[in-house]
Amino acid sequence: MPFQRAAVAITAIVVVATSLPYVPREYADFRGVSALERIDQRYDTYGTDTIADMYESKVVLNDVTDMYTKRRLDQTPVEAVTWSKEASSPYPPSVLLAAAGLYRVGQLTGLGYYGMVLGLAAVFLSLSAAYFLRTRWYLFPLLYLNFSFFAYRFVYVQDGTYLIMLVIVMAALFLSRRLPTVSHLLMALAITMKISPLYYAKNVVTMAPRVAAAFVVVMVAGLLLPYFLWENYLYIYRFGHELKGGLDGTLGAFLVAVPFALVLWYVETRAGFNLEDRIGWGLVPVALFFAVKMNVARHLILALLVPDRRAGRNVAIGLAMASHYLMPSIVLLNSVLPIATVLLGVVLVGHLHGIGWKTVRSDLRQPLRTLGLMLGSSRPVGDR
Numbered sequence: 001m002p003f004q005r006a007a008v009a010i011t012a013i014v015v016v017a018t019s020l021p022y023v024p025r026e027y028a029d030f031r032g033v034s035a036l037e038r039i040d041q042r043y044d045t046y047g048t049d050t051i052a053d054m055y056e057s058k059v060v061l062n063d064v065t066d067m068y069t070k071r072r073l074d075q076t077p078v079e080a081v082t083w084s085k086e087a088s089s090p091y092p093p094s095v096l097l098a099a100a101g102l103y104r105v106g107q108l109t110g111l112g113y114y115g116m117v118l119g120l121a122a123v124f125l126s127l128s129a130a131y132f133l134r135t136r137w138y139l140f141p142l143l144y145l146n147f148s149f150f151a152y153r154f155v156y157v158q159d160g161t162y163l164i165m166l167v168i169v170m171a172a173l174f175l176s177r178r179l180p181t182v183s184h185l186l187m188a189l190a191i192t193m194k195i196s197p198l199y200y201a202k203n204v205v206t207m208a209p210r211v212a213a214a215f216v217v218v219m220v221a222g223l224l225l226p227y228f229l230w231e232n233y234l235y236i237y238r239f240g241h242e243l244k245g246g247l248d249g250t251l252g253a254f255l256v257a258v259p260f261a262l263v264l265w266y267v268e269t270r271a272g273f274n275l276e277d278r279i280g281w282g283l284v285p286v287a288l289f290f291a292v293k294m295n296v297a298r299h300l301i302l303a304l305l306v307p308d309r310r311a312g313r314n315v316a317i318g319l320a321m322a323s324h325y326l327m328p329s330i331v332l333l334n335s336v337l338p339i340a341t342v343l344l345g346v347v348l349v350g351h352l353h354g355i356g357w358k359t360v361r362s363d364l365r366q367p368l369r370t371l372g373l374m375l376g377s378s379r380p381v382g383d384r
Contacts, residue, residue, distance in 0.1 A: 056089035057103035095193035192222025200282030257289035312347035
C-alpha cells in the first residue's frame, strides 16, 4: 500500500509540474514570484473554451431568457475575435446554468471562472486517484504520468462543460454502491448536460418503476422542456450537427458506434456488469459516435478517463495515448481514435470470451430470447 500511494503521489506531482506552464498570464503571472518565475508560461490570454464559457455565463447572469439568442449582451473584442455568439458554448441549459453558477461563485470568492474550472479539474483527478487506489492503483500513472495533453485541455483550454459533466459522473460512480438511486439520477443529469452519456439511458428498462420515472422526468426537464422555455433553443443541435462531419461522417459514425453499443449491451447483460461498470461504460458509445463523426479524438479520450474497476477501458486509452506520446510524429493525436477504438473492441472480445463462445453462439441463434434478456428480464440494476 505505501508503494501504491507513493506512485499515485509522484504522478500527482508530475501533473502539477506539467500543468503550471499552461496557466495563462491573464489569470496568474508568475514573473516576480520567486518560486515560480523560472516557469515559461506558454499563453498570455485565456483558452478558447474559457473565453466562450465566460461570455455565455455573463449572458445567463445578465438575462437567463437570453441564453440562446444572446441579443442583450455584447461580446468584448477578444470574445468576438475568438468565437461568434452562436459558437459560444452551444450547450443544453443545465450545463450553462451550472457554468453560470461557477462564474458567479468565482466572482464572489475572487477565484474567477478560470479558477473554479481549474478546481473542478483538481476534484476530478482527486476522485479518480481515490477510486484507483481502492481498485487498480496502476491505472492512475498509466493515464496521467504523461500529462501534457490533459494539461493543455484542463489547464489552458479547460473543457469546462466536460469537466462539470465528468465530476457529476464521478459522484454517481462513488455513490453507486450505497445510493444507487441517486447514481441513476446523477447520470440522468449528466445526460442533460452533455449528450455523451446518453447510452446509459438504456438502463431505464432495468430500474425500479419509480426510479425509471424519475430518470425520465430529469431527462425531459433537461432536454425537451427547454424548447418551450427558451427562444432559439434548438439551434444548439443544428449547430452541433453542422459543425463537423457531413452525411458520410454521420453514416460512418453509425456503422462504428451502433454495433459497438449492441455488443456492449449484450456483454453488460451476460457478464453481469454492476452499476459501477455501467456508469463508466455509459459514456463510451455516444462519445465514440461523436469522435468518429467529427474526427476529433478528444470526445472519446475524455469519456474513457472515467475509472474502470475492471481496467479495460482505461488500459485501452492509456495504451492509445502512450503510442502518441512515444511516437508523436508518427502517431498523431487524432490517430489515437482508431487505436483506442480497436483496443476497446479487443476489450469487448475479451468479455465475450469470458462469457463463453458456446453461450454467445446460442444467443445469436435465438435473437428474440437474447433481446428479451437485454431489455431487462433480469433483476433490476442499482435499486436494491
